[in-house]
Amino acid sequence: MSTPTSTSTDPRREPSTPAQASLYQQLRGHLAALKLHTAAEHLPAVLDRAAAEKLSLTAALERLLALEVDATEARRLVLQRQSRRVVRG
Numbered sequence: 001m002s003t004p005t006s007t008s009t010d011p012r013r014e015p016s017t018p019a020q021a022s023l024y025q026q027l028r029g030h031l032a033a034l035k036l037h038t039a040a041e042h043l044p045a046v047l048d049r050a051a052a053e054k055l056s057l058t059a060a061l062e063r064l065l066a067l068e069v070d071a072t073e074a075r076r077l078v079l080q081r082q083s084r085r086v087v088r089g
Helices: 016-035 037-052 057-088
Strands: none
Touching: 016 037, 037 057
């Protein structure tokens, strides 16, 4: 799956109006409340990339949630491997 990744060199644009900044903070708050930490972490990069590529809202949301799903699946695999080690002891 091809999904965007965030790096420390990603250009990050600030919301251009106070209303946009407020909505952005509300969105990050919702992601945090839902414990979607990977999505919250990658939100700025996904939004910037979506704007640059002129993606639809649906496509941008799919990219953001795909990152969260990938991270969840990776954590699940790690936990499964760890539990197998404990059982084999």
